[in-house]
Amino acid sequence: QQKVQQSPESLIVPEGAMTSLNCTFSDSASQYFAWYRQHSGKAPKALMSIFSNGEKEEGRFTIHLNKASLHFSLHIRDSQPSDSALYLCAVSMKGGRALIFGTGTTVSVSP
């Protein structure tokens, strides 16, 4: 059964700094990799996703995937207080299978 782990568990980052979040997964046949963000009391919302090895950048956010290492990451450049939230990585197999979520990282960006 797929195991998805995140590190660190929580993080405090000064405003303007880089936030780096890690996610490892156990099933090498995984095909879809995504990061979600959940603000307190709100629905989780997709930030970015990637299918193949490499890097993808959208604004201040960069996702990096290394399937051989069973690892992907999210980097947030110029972190803002509004980025403070619970960040969840998610993995799924092909064919519309359900997302399996990681253990979560709570990020606090201090002004």
Add this chain to the structure above:
Amino acid sequence: GALVYQYPRRTICKSGTSMRMECQAVGFQATSVAWYRQSPQKTFELIALSTVNSAIKYEQNFTQEKFPISHPNLSFSSMTVLNAYLEDRGLYLCGARQGTEVFFGKGTRLTVV
């Protein structure tokens, strides 16, 4: 835009009773709906994946007998927590899939007393 509504937002039920929660996709047709439970520690557990006209797939530790799901069409799903006990408390979220994207509702928070 794609929205997912969940109802009710919060519910309190007595230990041993049951409660039903609903998930409505608005603005799109969901090819599948997955139900999750978020624990007080914020961990997401997948309960089941439901695809219209296909058998519902339950994850280990979750059964149809305890969490029956109805998924009659591409925009609506409901799940009941039968015989709820303290360990069933948490935030129940539904994720509705459109293509490669999954949209979530704000969840139904279940408190068992």
